[in-house]
Amino acid sequence: MLTHFNEQQRARMVDVSHKEPTERTAVAKSRVVMKPATLQTIEQGKISKGDVLAVAQVAGVMAAKKTSELIPMCHPIFTTGVDLAFEKTADDTIEIKATVKTVGVTGVEMEALTAATAAALTIYDMCKSVDPDMVIGPTYLVRKTGGKSGDYVRTPEKG
Amino acid sequence: MLTHFNEQQRARMVDVSHKEPTERTAVAKSRVVMKPATLQTIEQGKISKGDVLAVAQVAGVMAAKKTSELIPMCHPIFTTGVDLAFEKTADDTIEIKATVKTVGVTGVEMEALTAATAAALTIYDMCKSVDPDMVIGPTYLVRKTGGKSGDYVRTPEKG
Amino acid sequence: MLTHFNEQQRARMVDVSHKEPTERTAVAKSRVVMKPATLQTIEQGKISKGDVLAVAQVAGVMAAKKTSELIPMCHPIFTTGVDLAFEKTADDTIEIKATVKTVGVTGVEMEALTAATAAALTIYDMCKSVDPDMVIGPTYLVRKTGGKSGDYVRTPEKG
Amino acid sequence: MLTHFNEQQRARMVDVSHKEPTERTAVAKSRVVMKPATLQTIEQGKISKGDVLAVAQVAGVMAAKKTSELIPMCHPIFTTGVDLAFEKTADDTIEIKATVKTVGVTGVEMEALTAATAAALTIYDMCKSVDPDMVIGPTYLVRKTGGKSGDYVRTPEKG
Amino acid sequence: MLTHFNEQQRARMVDVSHKEPTERTAVAKSRVVMKPATLQTIEQGKISKGDVLAVAQVAGVMAAKKTSELIPMCHPIFTTGVDLAFEKTADDTIEIKATVKTVGVTGVEMEALTAATAAALTIYDMCKSVDPDMVIGPTYLVRKTGGKSGDYVRTPEKG
Amino acid sequence: MLTHFNEQQRARMVDVSHKEPTERTAVAKSRVVMKPATLQTIEQGKISKGDVLAVAQVAGVMAAKKTSELIPMCHPIFTTGVDLAFEKTADDTIEIKATVKTVGVTGVEMEALTAATAAALTIYDMCKSVDPDMVIGPTYLVRKTGGKSGDYVRTPEKG
Numbered sequence: 001m002l003t004h005f006n007e008q009q010r011a012r013m014v015d016v017s018h019k020e021p022t023e024r025t026a027v028a029k030s031r032v033v034m035k036p037a038t039l040q041t042i043e044q045g046k047i048s049k050g051d052v053l054a055v056a057q058v059a060g061v062m063a064a065k066k067t068s069e070l071i072p073m074c075h076p077i078f079t080t081g082v083d084l085a086f087e088k089t090a091d092d093t094i095e096i097k098a099t100v101k102t103v104g105v106t107g108v109e110m111e112a113l114t115a116a117t118a119a120a121l122t123i124y125d126m127c128k129s130v131d132p133d134m135v136i137g138p139t140y141l142v143r144k145t146g147g148k149s150g151d152y153v154r155t156p157e158k159g
Numbered sequence: 160m161l162t163h164f165n166e167q168q169r170a171r172m173v174d175v176s177h178k179e180p181t182e183r184t185a186v187a188k189s190r191v192v193m194k195p196a197t198l199q200t201i202e203q204g205k206i207s208k209g210d211v212l213a214v215a216q217v218a219g220v221m222a223a224k225k226t227s228e229l230i231p232m233c234h235p236i237f238t239t240g241v242d243l244a245f246e247k248t249a250d251d252t253i254e255i256k257a258t259v260k261t262v263g264v265t266g267v268e269m270e271a272l273t274a275a276t277a278a279a280l281t282i283y284d285m286c287k288s289v290d291p292d293m294v295i296g297p298t299y300l301v302r303k304t305g306g307k308s309g310d311y312v313r314t315p316e317k318g
Numbered sequence: 319m320l321t322h323f324n325e326q327q328r329a330r331m332v333d334v335s336h337k338e339p340t341e342r343t344a345v346a347k348s349r350v351v352m353k354p355a356t357l358q359t360i361e362q363g364k365i366s367k368g369d370v371l372a373v374a375q376v377a378g379v380m381a382a383k384k385t386s387e388l389i390p391m392c393h394p395i396f397t398t399g400v401d402l403a404f405e406k407t408a409d410d411t412i413e414i415k416a417t418v419k420t421v422g423v424t425g426v427e428m429e430a431l432t433a434a435t436a437a438a439l440t441i442y443d444m445c446k447s448v449d450p451d452m453v454i455g456p457t458y459l460v461r462k463t464g465g466k467s468g469d470y471v472r473t474p475e476k477g
Numbered sequence: 478m479l480t481h482f483n484e485q486q487r488a489r490m491v492d493v494s495h496k497e498p499t500e501r502t503a504v505a506k507s508r509v510v511m512k513p514a515t516l517q518t519i520e521q522g523k524i525s526k527g528d529v530l531a532v533a534q535v536a537g538v539m540a541a542k543k544t545s546e547l548i549p550m551c552h553p554i555f556t557t558g559v560d561l562a563f564e565k566t567a568d569d570t571i572e573i574k575a576t577v578k579t580v581g582v583t584g585v586e587m588e589a590l591t592a593a594t595a596a597a598l599t600i601y602d603m604c605k606s607v608d609p610d611m612v613i614g615p616t617y618l619v620r621k622t623g624g625k626s627g628d629y630v631r632t633p634e635k636g
Numbered sequence: 637m638l639t640h641f642n643e644q645q646r647a648r649m650v651d652v653s654h655k656e657p658t659e660r661t662a663v664a665k666s667r668v669v670m671k672p673a674t675l676q677t678i679e680q681g682k683i684s685k686g687d688v689l690a691v692a693q694v695a696g697v698m699a700a701k702k703t704s705e706l707i708p709m710c711h712p713i714f715t716t717g718v719d720l721a722f723e724k725t726a727d728d729t730i731e732i733k734a735t736v737k738t739v740g741v742t743g744v745e746m747e748a749l750t751a752a753t754a755a756a757l758t759i760y761d762m763c764k765s766v767d768p769d770m771v772i773g774p775t776y777l778v779r780k781t782g783g784k785s786g787d788y789v790r791t792p793e794k795g
Numbered sequence: 796m797l798t799h800f801n802e803q804q805r806a807r808m809v810d811v812s813h814k815e816p817t818e819r820t821a822v823a824k825s826r827v828v829m830k831p832a833t834l835q836t837i838e839q840g841k842i843s844k845g846d847v848l849a850v851a852q853v854a855g856v857m858a859a860k861k862t863s864e865l866i867p868m869c870h871p872i873f874t875t876g877v878d879l880a881f882e883k884t885a886d887d888t889i890e891i892k893a894t895v896k897t898v899g900v901t902g903v904e905m906e907a908l909t910a911a912t913a914a915a916l917t918i919y920d921m922c923k924s925v926d927p928d929m930v931i932g933p934t935y936l937v938r939k940t941g942g943k944s945g946d947y948v949r950t951p952e953k954g
């Protein structure tokens with residue numbers, strides 16, 4: 001009559017009450033691969049829904065702030081800085097780099113990954129009527145600093 | 160003195176007031192590539208944050224409902240069905256398939272892509288302490304039906 | 319190598335694409351049981367955080383609109399009407415009745431239950447410094463109309 | 478012992494279940510009055526937080542979608558189109574015009590006013606370090622169409 | 637001509653700027669009473685919407701993070717830990733226990749109560765097609781620690 | 796092939812990781828100008844949607860907590876206190892004064908402006924069926940304290 005459900009596999013937001021706040025940074029990258037003609041249309045500012053990268057940038061910053069609403073076991077955190085950069089790394093590729101900072105007890109990897117992803121999804125949304133074949137990713141953590149587990153740097157960076 | 164700003168490049172939510180509602184479906188896929196040992200730990204139910212795929216599934220369904228909050232120019236839509244499936248397609252890979260349905264005037268590609276992505280980010284979150292090198296994606300639209308632009312099927316499906 | 323995870327127990331938002339929209343109503347009740355002195359303080363308008371029932375009413379209406387964000391597998395719905403009523407049913411009890419209406423393909427039981435619950439939680443919040451022993455509930459569906467499963471009326475109403 | 482609270486003054490989301498959906502449009506305006514030098518800095522693209530009007534435009538569109546979360550008794554609605562335009566109407570004034578469309582049972586006045594306001598607040602946010610004296614408004618409805626109460630046009634338009 | 641409205645009864649978020657952050661915990665309980673057959677169906681994993689308790693657990697954790705959006709005068713807070721446990725305390729009853737932690741200037745009673753309630757509502761949602769008579773509650777605070785008002789323990793615990 | 800997009804005009808959430816937390820206050824004002832008869836109807840409690848100022852007050856407090864969701868580059872912040880006051884400053888004018896406090900690294904000007912604005916929009920919403928000509932604003936910052944840039948007081952206060 002007194003059965004505990006799910007004891008072993010219980011999902012929870014892990015207790016971080018005793019961790020010390022430190023300054024933390026995380027950098028994540030994603031990319032959108034598209035037809036070269038689509039990328040040219042973006043560069044020429046001729047996508048009918050508007051300036052694709054300006055909108056994607058705002059989407060990325062705002063998504064960083066929404067991370068703990070999207071990722072169930074993610075702790076809420078105060079982002080103290082968010083920066084999104086776009087680079088044309090091939091004639092069919094826009095690379096997205098998201099840098100997120102905080103001073104807190106948990107890392108901001110998820111915020112950086114979420115920001116990069118939301119920017120990529122926004123590029124897809126704004127261009128999908130002309131190029132539904134676009135592919136998002138790979139998306140990955142590049143590096144993080146701060147916290148007691150030490151710094152992390154992907155080696156070598158995933159191409 | 161009467162300068163219109165931004166006339167050419169103005170971002171906007173495109174007017175769909177005159178489109179007829181139809182039944183629509185979209186299927187998107189993403190994947191998370193990880194160490195084979197990480198995938199085994201997931202399968203054994205030993206990730207300390209909880210049952211990874213159960214949480215990722217809920218995250219995906221809830222993210223589908225949040226799509227228009229994340230993607231700036233995306234129309235709000237009533238999702239009438241959301242289904243997330245996970246498959247182990249290699250000893251280091253979990254593939255995520257999100258199927259979203261609606262009856263409405265705009266497609267649900269973004270909802271399917273957002274659901275698949277949120278599920279992938281959740282897998283990353285729950286396993287990142289044991290495997291920060293995990294890579295998300297490629298993420299892409301597999302097919303969609305409904306709407307006047309006709310059905311779409313990716314050919315061949317991106318591997 | 320091709321294992322399908324979770325096939326049997328997969329959580330999903332059930333597909334309602336083929337259901338016909340009908341007018342629907344749901345009524346739910348909750349209650350807050352408190353010290354009689356606490357209820358008198360509410361009636362006298364002397365709770366320092368403000369007019370308790372005015373705030374609880376707004377909280378209930380706004381929570382009805384947030385239902386599908388809180389309940390994972392709940393379909394989003396357009397509430398066409400929300401009404402919260404409070405009644406003193408004993409010298410230690412405020413009963414909350416939430417009535418929610420929509421025209422749509424799914425019922426609004428969850429919206430009514432969520433509205434009643436949020437109003438109850440708000441009463442607790444505003445009075446907890448003077449009476450932390452307050453108890454919320456029972457909370458239950460009183461009746462619903464509309465939809466093909468027919469009308470529902472609790473018999474007899476739970477006291 | 479059976480006192481009904483608040484019967485007369487009860488706040489509620491008014492029942493619109495029996496209204497017929499029609500196409501509806503609303504146009505609202507706001508403005509931000511600032512130092513002429515601030516407006517020049519915006520035009521030159523030299524505000525350090527980024528392209529002010531591009532960000533304000535996205536903020537306005539996204540806020541239109543959040544209206545029913547902000548305005549307690551406002552019905553949720555599907556915006557089918559949102560467009561924000563900016564005009565320099567004096568050397569110290571940016572006028573904001575928001576146009577919102579829907580097909581539904583309630584008007585979109587609040588969505589248009591909220592969009593214009595959020596864009597104005599965003600301009601303030603991005604320029605406040607150089608010009609905290611900026612003033613927002615007047616903000617007002619210019620016109621609306623659709624619905625049984627007939628069309629509305631402000632006469633003469635508020636200067 | 638200079639009437640101040642509502643001076644006495646003004647609702648406000650009470651100023652806590654001068655309170656010192658301390659570690660705080662709150663535990664709340666709720667329950668769902670249902671037909672014994674419904675509880676058996678949950679235990680057998682045969683509810684068609686999915687694994688009821690896995691979904692309810694995620695709903696509870698995510699709702700804890702949304703508390704200040706739902707409860708109007710509640711301060712925003714960083715939850716540092718959230719844990720939901722389910723226990724079958726009778727053949728017709730699932731008891732829900734929510735434990736929430738923070739380091740901050742306000743307590744987390746509302747977060748614990750909201751988490752327990754959202755889990756209960758989710759159980760109702762997932763099982764309502766087979767058992768609409770389910771009853772939620774009583775819902776109450778079990779104990780809290782931290783803060784200058786001292787620890788609280790309900791005595792005796794409400795059955 | 797390696798073009799950096801948008802380098803000059805990139806929108807970003809400015810890094811405040813190295814700023815020291817201080818106690819901060821901001822006061823903003825807005826107003827709603829209406830027909831004198833409308834204001835009398837509000838005072839008599841006869842607006843059919845409910846007690847206008849009670850709802851507007853709750854809307855203002857809740858909007859303060861949503862500020863960083865609405866204003867794209869705004870940092871999330873913990874509001875430690877929010878207070879909304881209404882004053883009848885002419886027979887056609889309700890003035891709204893919002894006071895927001897925090898202990899943090901960024902100011903709360905935007906929170907105060909957003910709270911005042913949301914209260915004004917709510918007054919418009921609740922009275923628009925009787926007086927669509929109402930005008931909101933001017934809306935402006937009255938003063939702020941805290942932070943290294945020193946205190947700010949508008950001189951003379953905008954009428």
